[in-house]
Amino acid sequence: MDFELSSEQSMLKDSVDRLIAQRYTQEARERFKAEAPGWSRDNWQQFADLGLLGLGFDEALGGFGGSMTDTMIVAEAFGGGMVVEPWLGSVVLAGGILRHADFGGREEAVAALAEGSRILALAHEEEGARYLLSRVSAKADKAGSGYVVNGRKINVIAGDSADTLFVTARTGGGVQDEDGISIFAVPKGHPGVTVEPYRSIDGARYAAVTLKGVELPAAALVGAAGEGFPILEKAVGDAIVALCGEAVGLMEAMLKTVVEYLKTRNQFGGPLGRFQALQHRSAEMYVMTEQARSMAIYAAAMASEPDDRERRRAMSFAKVQIGKSLHFVGQYAVQMSGGIGVTEEYIIGQHFKRSTAMERQFGDTDHHLSLIDLLDRRG
């Protein structure tokens, strides 16, 4: 047992922390959001230069190596700065498809991702799916040697800037079955694909992707036909680890901001921080943050657990704790800031929007509790 970071990990942490401290002021973040893709290409190149875009990919594949713990370390720094670049969506989530599927052209794709020249996106969620990963109604019908895909995907992170979309569609099975889901690589601008970007509640850029009679060659298939679910599930597991890391970074930032605020905001002839009710609330926020940190570490360790049930349970465990902690820390960070806490301008307002979105991303607390229960019943 050893919870210390290795010297390489400490160096990684220092360099990412420094990058965020230098580049990610609140004002700069607003500028990045206003750029054409909804984030900064310049930052993306910086991430590439630091090796962050190839993190988590085997060196044999053209990546930079690194474990899920390294991913979590980067995520924590990104969470604190509320990074708007689609690192989680593109490198961890859509990149997870590259990590966990075996298909022709994989090395080339990893190399392009790692050097920052290719943006990936996962187009999976659907309007009626709520949080259930296996609910896919988009269809891929066999046509000659290839496929014709029809369907509609939503909440696609970086959907409009992606060079390659990984699209899930059914080649078999019922709408909720884990079997029968296939993953296709669809290049940008492919005929029949419409991408409608929109903003998410926390300022990130999402897109809805509509596929109408999209003709794809057999080579577009990622992994084996109908066997996409395990790949998808592992990619989402990786994304949950990164999200846990981001959440911890975000909660630290909220706690720090609020504690500083309470120490300097004077009411009734002295700083608000002298009231014990507020000290205790802050202490509870600290406890919730540390409980979340423990589960982020746990999730990072369990991401590579080969037993499917154990791994999935662990990811859901982590997401539940993270969700509860975000909920508590987010709401009280706003409350203890008073009026400014509910403004667009103050950083806590932005933190709260981000924490609310994170509670929902990859499944909310209720969803994961039900999922654990379901896995336990299945035995």
Add this chain to the structure above:
Amino acid sequence: MDLSYTPAELVFREEVRAFIRDNLPESIRAKAGLSAYYDGSDVRTWHKLLDAKGWAASHWPMEYGGPGWSAVQRYIFMEEILQAPAPEPLSFNINMVGPVVYTFGSPEQKERFLPKIRSLDYWFCQGFSEPGAGSDLAALRTSAVREGDDYVINGQKIWTSTAHDADWMFCLVRTDPSAKKQEGISFVLIDMKTPGVTVRPIITIDGEHHTNEVFLDNVRVPVVNRVGEENKGWDYAKFLLGNERTGIARVGLSKGRLQRARRLAELSEVLDGKLSEDPFFRRRCIELEIELKALEVTALRIIDRQRKRNDGKPDPASSILKLRGAETQQFSAELVAEVAGPLGLAFTHGSKAPWQDLAEDDLTAVLGAVPNYFLSRAATIYGGASEVQKNIISKAILGF
């Protein structure tokens, strides 16, 4: 002990319901529902319709245009308005400045202001809070210096909701800087068109413009626009904040949200069936219903006690209503946001929604759900934050 409404009260409820149904303009009704942010003209239109019916100022004495209702009738009225949902008669006018003017104002002020306060020809906003005076309101520093028949006012107000719609502002200003902090404050009415008044928007986290900063730069206000005595403003402010707090729990609003959550849950699939059939979801809805019932009975108990005591003093127990009422407003807003689920993650801010599978009404509810939850966080901050309510209960009731 009798908890039931009388037959007459039930008939009254039907009458209110029918009036709203038959008179609430379709354009406003269309915004109703969860994400309903009425704009100023909606509030004005509906307020005027209520005023024409004689219902705008439900608790004012009849001599000033009140309808002469009992406390229970007023409670029923507010509940029906909120649950409809329809815009409330403007609280700043009806619950706040109106009662101060008819209780402490001069005969000239009553004549000049009350009819227009009641009809909303004068829309009032509340200029109390300042950057340095939030929970500690008495720390306010905006100064009013007497020059002839005017006060010259300098300072800054913040969180002045609806100032951008308002014609007038009732404002606390410091008229005696040397007195103890509660004792040098006066209550003045400021015409928003007076030179030197500048309104700057504050955008809240739902992305909307509800509230403002108001800068006062050598604003000349006639001394005749001071309500009551000079340096007694704090007493009037306390009166105002304690006045008519029985509606503050806004039970009807939460009930409306609960209905909306249940409706949306019928459209939502979870692991094994509809969300509306999920036992955990159902229990949470039931728990909220129970909480709302308890709040309703508590509100009626406080109304009854106040009626019997009849000393016009605010009841510290009404802090329960603000505290739990605000929390249930938040909880109900949150419930809808959770039901909206991943569909609630899109922030469209009035532009085209990316969803295709939902009917117009449900779509509005879904897209408004999360911004609405965001704004609901303010409910435990404004009007005396929860921590302040707990201080009132622990000091005024428990004697700590």
